[in-house]
Structures are given as structure tokens and as C-alpha cells.
Amino acid sequence: MDQFNQTRFPATARSARLAAFGVHLLTALGVGLALVALLEAVREHWAAMFAWLGAALIVDGIDGPLARRLDVGRLQPDLSGDTLDLVVDYVTYVFVPAYAIAASGLLLPIAAPVLGVGIVMASALYFADRRMKTDDNHFRGFPALWNGVAFYLFLLKPSPLWGTLAIALLIVLTFVPIRVLHPVRVTRLRRLNLVLMAVWAMLAVAAVVDDFSVPVPVTAALCAIGLYIVFGDAFIRLMRPKKT
Secondary structure, eight states: OHHHHHHHHHHHHHHHHHHHHHHHHHHHHHHHHHHHHHHHHHTTOHHHHHHHHHHHHHHHHHHHHHHHHTTHHHHOTTSOHHHHHHHHHIIIIIIHHHHHHHHSSOSOTTTHHHHHHHHHHHHHHHHHOTTSBOTTSOEESOOOOHHHHHHHHHHHOOOHHHHHHHHHHHHHHTTSOOEEOOTTTOOTTHHHHHHHHHHHHHHHHHHHHTTTOOOHHHHHHHHHHHHHHHHHHHHHHHHSOOOO
């Protein structure tokens, strides 16, 4: 029996470490998906680009719970999951979308490359800012959700002037201490937030499948949810009765 236990438990420990390493591989898959998305963007296959970025979002949504469940931090202490996650997030949330925004033809030609550079530089500073989240899990400043910005740019197709001004404003808002909702981690109205995100995801999939040729009600719903995520906290604070 002792010999059985000596052989059994090390094997179990090795399996646990391999499973933990598999979570890191899953996280790293995000940059692979981002590369495929970039290749599609270079070919101007925009809907396909967003589909691959959507797949990266799914990976980003499941690797964290898996890491906690499998105790990855303890079993793979030599690999920093937080650093890996930041690398993947920067590529998928910032770099590939910044290319799409700059190359889309939806901005003023003279401003597009300048704004693309502004996006990647401002977001790099934002990712390095230790104050990027508040104590109650709101983002401080516009949270570098440039994949979402690119999505709305292709969905709404504003005039080049308005598109350029909107991108410039969001770059500035990166450094303004507005509070932006994290729809998963903020506890206030969390059920409502999760429901809205589920609805948004379904509508966004429909928009990508239809190459952004969706009915006006779908566009309106997507815009309403997006405005709620970015400006909902400010609106709630504005409407909250002042204490006397």
C-alpha cells in the first residue's frame, strides 16, 4: 500500500501541474487568435477579424475562472498569469483594433495613422498604471476597450470627421478619472449588468455574421448598452440624491 501511495500521489501532482500549465497555454492562445485576426484585417476582411477577436474574448472569459479553480498560481509559480494576461489583453484589446481603426478608411486620412499611434501609446501607459481600477472594481479612465470602439466604428460608419473626433476624445478620456463600469466585477446591479452583456454579445454576433448590415433596433440596442457601460456610473451618480 505504501508503495502504491508513493507512485500514485506524485503522478497526481504531475497531472495537476500539467493541467495548470494548460491554462497558461489557453491564455497564450489569445495572441494566436489575435494574429489570425490581424491577418484578416490586413486583407480587409473586417467581419472575420471581429469573429477571431470574439474568440479571443471567449478565451479571456474562461481562463481566469479555470486558473482559480486549478490553483495555477501555486502549481506554476514560475509563470506569471497576470503578466501573460496583460500581454494578451494588450494585443487583442488594443493593438489589432488600433490597426483596424487606422486602416479602416473611416477616419480622416491625415489623422488615421496619428490616432493609431495615439491609441497604442495611451493604452500602453494605461496598462502600466497601477490606479487603473478603483477599489470597487470600476475602471478609472477610458479602459482601452479599443476592440469595442472598432466594433462601433464599423457598425455606425460615421463621417470621417466625426469618427476622427470620437477616437481623439476617447484617447483623451484614457487619462481623465471618469469611472467606467466593469460589467462582471462590479457588484452593484451585477445581475442586470450580466444580462445586458449577454444581450450585447448575442446582438454583436448577429452584427458580425451579417457584416454589420443589421436593422436599426439592433444598432440602437447595441449603442444603448455601450453607453450604459461607459457612462452608466456617471449617470447613476448624477441622479443619486445629494446627502444633506
